[in-house]
Amino acid sequence: MSLLEINNVSVKYGDLVALRDVSLSIKQGGIVSLVGSNGSGKTTLINTLSGLMECSAGSIVFNGRPIQDMPAHKRVDLGLVQIPENRRLFPYMTVLENLEMGSMTHRSRDKRQDNIKKVMHLFPILSKRSKQIANTLSGGEQRMLAIGRGLMSDPELLMLDEPSIGLAPIVVQEIFKAIALINELGTTVLLVEQDVNASLKISSHGYVLENGEITLSGPAHELLGSEKVREAYMGL
Amino acid sequence: MVLLQVLINGLFLGGVYALISLGLTLIFGVIRVINFAHGEILMISMYASFFCFSVLGLNPYLSLIIVIPGMFLVGVLVDQVIIRPIRNAPSYMQIFATVGLSVVLINLALVFFSGDYRSINLAFAKQVVHMGDIGISLSRLIVFISAIAVAWLVWLFLDRTDMGKQIRAIAQDRDAARLMGINPNKIYMITFGIGSAMVGLAGGLIMPLYYVFPSVGAYFVLTAFVVVVLGGLGNMVGALLGGLIIGVIDSLSGYYLDPALKEMVYFLVFLGVLLFKPSGLMGMIGAEEMGLK
Ligand SMILES: Nc1ncnc2c1ncn2[C@@H]1O[C@H](COP(=O)(O)OP(=O)(O)O)[C@@H](O)[C@H]1O
Numbered sequence: 001m002s003l004l005e006i007n008n009v010s011v012k013y014g015d016l017v018a019l020r021d022v023s024l025s026i027k028q029g030g031i032v033s034l035v036g037s038n039g040s041g042k043t044t045l046i047n048t049l050s051g052l053m054e055c056s057a058g059s060i061v062f063n064g065r066p067i068q069d070m071p072a073h074k075r076v077d078l079g080l081v082q083i084p085e086n087r088r089l090f091p092y093m094t095v096l097e098n099l100e101m102g103s104m105t106h107r108s109r110d111k112r113q114d115n116i117k118k119v120m121h122l123f124p125i126l127s128k129r130s131k132q133i134a135n136t137l138s139g140g141e142q143r144m145l146a147i148g149r150g151l152m153s154d155p156e157l158l159m160l161d162e163p164s165i166g167l168a169p170i171v172v173q174e175i176f177k178a179i180a181l182i183n184e185l186g187t188t189v190l191l192v193e194q195d196v197n198a199s200l201k202i203s204s205h206g207y208v209l210e211n212g213e214i215t216l217s218g219p220a221h222e223l224l225g226s227e228k229v230r231e232a233y234m235g236l
Numbered sequence: 237m238v239l240l241q242v243l244i245n246g247l248f249l250g251g252v253y254a255l256i257s258l259g260l261t262l263i264f265g266v267i268r269v270i271n272f273a274h275g276e277i278l279m280i281s282m283y284a285s286f287f288c289f290s291v292l293g294l295n296p297y298l299s300l301i302i303v304i305p306g307m308f309l310v311g312v313l314v315d316q317v318i319i320r321p322i323r324n325a326p327s328y329m330q331i332f333a334t335v336g337l338s339v340v341l342i343n344l345a346l347v348f349f350s351g352d353y354r355s356i357n358l359a360f361a362k363q364v365v366h367m368g369d370i371g372i373s374l375s376r377l378i379v380f381i382s383a384i385a386v387a388w389l390v391w392l393f394l395d396r397t398d399m400g401k402q403i404r405a406i407a408q409d410r411d412a413a414r415l416m417g418i419n420p421n422k423i424y425m426i427t428f429g430i431g432s433a434m435v436g437l438a439g440g441l442i443m444p445l446y447y448v449f450p451s452v453g454a455y456f457v458l459t460a461f462v463v464v465v466l467g468g469l470g471n472m473v474g475a476l477l478g479g480l481i482i483g484v485i486d487s488l489s490g491y492y493l494d495p496a497l498k499e500m501v502y503f504l505v506f507l508g509v510l511l512f513k514p515s516g517l518m519g520m521i522g523a524e525e526m527g528l529k
């Protein structure tokens with residue numbers, strides 16, 4: 001059985017159809033990449049899964065439960081967690097408070113102290129900065145904090161929306177390493193990345209989204225080899 | 237010595253303004269709704285305190301244990317019935333709704349309680365302790381201390397508790413907070429309740445000192461709006477300082493100029509602040525977008 005099953009989902013912004021008949025399935029355990037150019041609907045899809053957007057048609061099943069009508073905050077309690085584009089940290093809270101905000105659900109509250117230790121272990125820089133106000137951190141540190149905050153929610157499926165965008169190559173590497181590690185430790189990952197090559201390399205499966213429709217999908221190594229993907233997204 | 241007395245009177249009066257403004261600025265900072273019915277919540281709490289005294293014979297300081305939770309529930313009700321359906325509506329709609337609520341509450345009070353000015357006669361309210369030439373009204377001292385204590389307690393609550401942190405999170409980024417599993421509706425409801433409970437405390441504490449009548453809210457809340465903008469929208473410390481400052485200005489200009497001019501003087505100060513520091517004394521640029529500090 002799949003962990004997440006999206007069936008024929010459509011989403012609109014007013015009259016604009018942002019997603020049309022999208023179907024996708026994610027098995028427990030792996031990393032799945034969602035690839036697509038700017039404006040193709042990746043963020044919209046992730047927001048729909050999180051419940052920030054409503055779908056106008058279709059169904060979303062998570063762990064055997066239909067969730068398309070469930071409010072956003074309840075989905076987090078099921079372990080469906082998003083790390084949003086542009087980080088969306090709480091700008092006037094400290095690093096530690098931001099982490100704590102990730103553990104306000106029933107699911108995660110009791111594991112708060114343990115999870116803080118795990119996050120600090122994954123990103124040691126955060127423990128040095130724990131009293132610092134979030135909007136005074138560097139871009140890379142903010143991204144690590146955003147990922148750490150997501151981990152605090154004890155995710156079963158972690159959805160990352162462009163976690164490496166705008167970062168220096170060395171920090172990008174660190175982020176990718178962290179994502180692979182998070183996955184090895186048992187969390188299923190849905191990854192949206194600009195760097196299609198790097199993203200597919202750590203993935204088991206991939207989906208290509210074009211103008212709101214899935215146009216290609218398959219095992220990551222097949223997509224990596226596909227002419228179309230190489231031409232459109234890797235400039236080869 | 238006269239100056240010292242005038243300053244003390246001003247600070248004590250400022251305590252009243254601060255107590256009323258704290259709830260207003262909390263509600264604005266988190267829910268982003270300007271509650272024009274805030275004064276009527278004060279009015280209701282004063283009547284509640286009045287009837288607890290005249291019907292049940294309860295001392296107004298004792299009846300706070302009924303009035304404060306009662307006003308919390310009133311706040312919850314206002315939020316769920318009036319504000320919730322228009323949570324995402326344009327702000328003019330929210331203004332219409334809360335102004336409308338204010339008019340309805342004033343008229344209901346007129347119908348049920350008549351337009352009479354009512355007060356309670358409490359010997360304690362007239363007690364003044366003399367220290368040299370300076371007279372200190374005990375009941376006003378209580379209001380002053382309560383304002384500072386409440387500001388501190390609410391700050392502690394927001395800073396230290398999980399619920400307080402959730403309130404700040406919602407104020408800083410609502411959608412990000414939803415992605416943390418926080419239910420905005422619940423937080424808004426509780427915040428409106430806390431803001432109203434703070435006004436309930438204010439109403440109970442000033443009932444021994446002032447008359448209550450259906451439109452009493454407007455008298456205080458106009459000043460509270462000045463205080464909230466002066467202190468920086470959504471800023472609790474700003475509301476406390478702003479309240480005390482306006483109280484002192486009120487008292488100084490009433491004594492040295494003319495009591496009839498005192499409102500004019502603090503409106504001039506208010507305009508001055510808006511001109512030179514539009515975000516308020518403690519506010520930051522863009523505070524109206526970022527919410528609670
Ligand atoms: N809030 C919005 N209102 C209207 N249209 C939007 C909104 N957000 C995104 N869109 C449109 O929806 C489409 C998909 O956007 P998005 O999901 O952000 O793409 P991606 O994340 O793949 O870059 C784009 O055409 C974009 O212009």
Ligand SMILES: [Mg+2]
Nearest residue numbers: 042043044085
């Ligand atoms: Mg995007």
